[in-house]
Amino acid sequence: MFKLPSISLYIHIPWCLKKCGYCDFYSYVSKDSIPEKKYIEHLLKDFEKDLHLINDRKISTIFIGGGTPSLLQSNSIKKLIHGIKIRNMISKNAEISIEANPKTLEYQRFMHYKDAGVNRFSLGVQTFNSNLLKKIERTYTSKEVISAVIESKKVNDNLNLDLIYGLPDQSLEDALLDLQYAIKYNPSHISWYQLTIEPNTSFYAKKIKLPHENIIFNMLIEGDKLLEKSGYKKYEISSYSKLNYQCQHNLNYWNFGDYIGIGCGAHGKITQKNGKIIRTIKNKNINDFLSGNYLNSIFTVSKRDKIFEYFMNVFRLYQPVYKKHFREQTNLNESLIKKNIQIAIQEGFLINELDFWHTTKKGKNFLNLLLEIFLN
The missing domain is CATH 3.20.20.70 (Aldolase class I)
Known part of the structure; x- marks a missing residue:
C-alpha cells in the first residue's frame, strides 16, 4: 500500500x-x-x-x-x-x-x-x-x-x-x-x-x-x-x-520526503494520496506577496522527472538506496528503470544487491554522469 x-x-x-x-x-x-x-x-x-x-x-x-x-x-x-x-x-x-x-x-x-x-x-x-x-x-x-x-x-x-x-x-x-x-x-x-x-x-x-x-x-x-x-x-x-x-x-529532502515551501520564491514538494507529486513555487515579488498573491505556479511532476529527482537526491547520501524505498517514495516499480540501472552498473557507478543499490566511489566522484543516465 x-x-x-x-x-x-x-x-x-x-x-x-x-x-x-x-x-x-x-x-x-x-x-x-x-x-x-x-x-x-x-x-x-x-x-x-x-x-x-x-x-x-x-x-x-x-x-x-x-x-x-x-x-x-x-x-x-x-x-x-x-x-x-x-x-x-x-x-x-x-x-x-x-x-x-x-x-x-x-x-x-x-x-x-x-x-x-x-x-x-x-x-x-x-x-x-x-x-x-x-x-x-x-x-x-x-x-x-x-x-x-x-x-x-x-x-x-x-x-x-x-x-x-x-x-x-x-x-x-x-x-x-x-x-x-x-x-x-x-x-x-x-x-x-x-x-x-x-x-x-x-x-x-x-x-x-x-x-x-x-x-x-x-x-x-x-x-x-x-x-x-x-x-x-x-x-x-x-x-x-x-x-x-x-x-x-x-x-x-535527500530521502525524497515532502516539504511545504512558504515565503517569497520558496519551493514545495507535496505528494498526494494517489501518488502524484505536486510542486509549488511561490511569488518572488515582495510587493505581490505582501498583497496576498502567494502562489506563482503549481504543477504535477511527470513520471520521468519524478525518477530523476528521486535519484538526484538519494545518490547524495552515503547509504544504500533500498528498492522498497524507491517504490514507497515514488509509487513506481523499479522495472521502469531496469535499463538505466544496468547502464549505471556497466559504467561502474552502481552495485546491484538483492534489496538495494549501492553507489561506488566512482559513482560518487562522477555523480553528474551517473545522474545523466536517469534523465532518459
Missing part, C-alpha cells in the same frame, strides 16, 4: 545585508526597514493555504532560511513559530533550524531563538580568514565569526557551521586551517561545500578566477581525512556530523 512520506516546512526570509558575489539564492538587499510584521502575517496565511495539500500529516522539521533570517527581530521569529504550531500538529521532537549571519547575532538573540522553539542553529561562516571574507564580499570579520560561534555554543550544542572551499586565491593550507578552526569549537555539524560560480551571479560576470582543479580536489581529499579523524562522519556529499547530529530537515 502506498504510504505518504514525512513532510517538512521550509520558510524563506528574503532579505540580506548585502548580495554576495557568488550567491544565486533569491534575496533582496535590505536598504530600508524590513516590513517583518506584515511579512510574518502573510507567511502564516501562505502556510494556511497549503495545509489542504498535506492530508493531516504532522510537520516533522522546520527550517527558516534565506536570505538572512537573523535580520528579523527575535519576537518576529517567536510569533512565526507559534503561528505555525497553532495551525498544524508539529511532531513532538521536531527539529527547528534557523540560518544566521554572524554579523547579526549576539548572545541575547540566541537565547530568544531558543525560547521561541529553535533547537538548531546554522551559522553561515564560509571562512575564518578575514582577507578571504572580503574577497567573497561577506559583511563580517573573522573576529565576529568567532564571537558568534562562541555565543551560540553557550545556548545550544546543536550547531552547524557552513564552510566553503575553493575560494578565490585560497590555498590548500587556508582551507584546512578553516576546518581546524571549526573543529576547535566543536560544532555538532559541519557543512563543507565547494564554491561553484553560477551564471546569474556577479562573480560569473566578473569572471572571478578560482584555484586550479587539482588544488580544489586536494582540499576535498585532505579535508575529508581531517574531519573523519576529528570525529565527523560524512553522511552526504557536503555534510559531516557528530553521532546523532545529522540535519534531519536536509535528510528529509
